[in-house]
Amino acid sequence: MTSHQTAQTMKPATAAKKLGVYLQATPAEFQEGVVSRAELNALQANPPAWLEELRSNGPHPRPVVAAKLGVSIAGLARGGVTEPLTTEQIEALKQESPGWLRKERATQAEVRKEGARITKRNAERAAQSDDRRS
CATH class of the missing domain: 1.20.58 (Methane Monooxygenase Hydroxylase; Chain G, domain 1)
Structure with a gap:
């Protein structure tokens, strides 16, 4: 019997909180979708320009x-x-x-x-x- 692992996902609000950014200031595609644990890790490891801008300037x-x-x-x-x-x-x-x-x-x-x-x-x-x- 093999185990099937599903990707853990979170709401955009949770992901924004973990990233330390204000959700309403994030891009629409971030606000409207779900974020997987892998995507969150990728955003933390290699933040895109919009995330760096929000973190530095708000x-x-x-x-x-x-x-x-x-x-x-x-x-x-x-x-x-x-x-x-x-x-x-x-x-x-x-x-x-x-x-x-x-x-x-x-x-x-x-x-x-x-x-x-x-x-x-x-x-x-x-x-x-x-x-x-x-």
């Missing part, structure tokens, strides 16, 4: 905008940023440094600091637990 989806600004996605929403932004718009926001952006960056820094503290504490507890077992 418009960028919220997760990418948040990462470029150093804030959370929720922080973007609190700051009133609900639309995709281009790289130029992101740089302008960084230069302008509005109050909400400074506040959200500080919040994000605190979250990271607390996460590091908890990770360290858990590692110390695990080490103590291992010492007791020995």
Whole structure:
């Protein structure tokens, strides 16, 4: 008995998310079809001009905008940023440094600091637990 393997496919929205691009900015043929795992791998390994352009200049989806600004996605929403932004718009926001952006960056820094503290504490507890077992 031989196994028949079907190609794994995904919706364009899923593929765009994995590629880190805003779906509505992709070419129509990308938006209208399905993307196989092999096609996604090919796009990642050898991106066409449209993909390189979107990655460098945008418009960028919220997760990418948040990462470029150093804030959370929720922080973007609190700051009133609900639309995709281009790289130029992101740089302008960084230069302008509005109050909400400074506040959200500080919040994000605190979250990271607390996460590091908890990770360290858990590692110390695990080490103590291992010492007791020995």
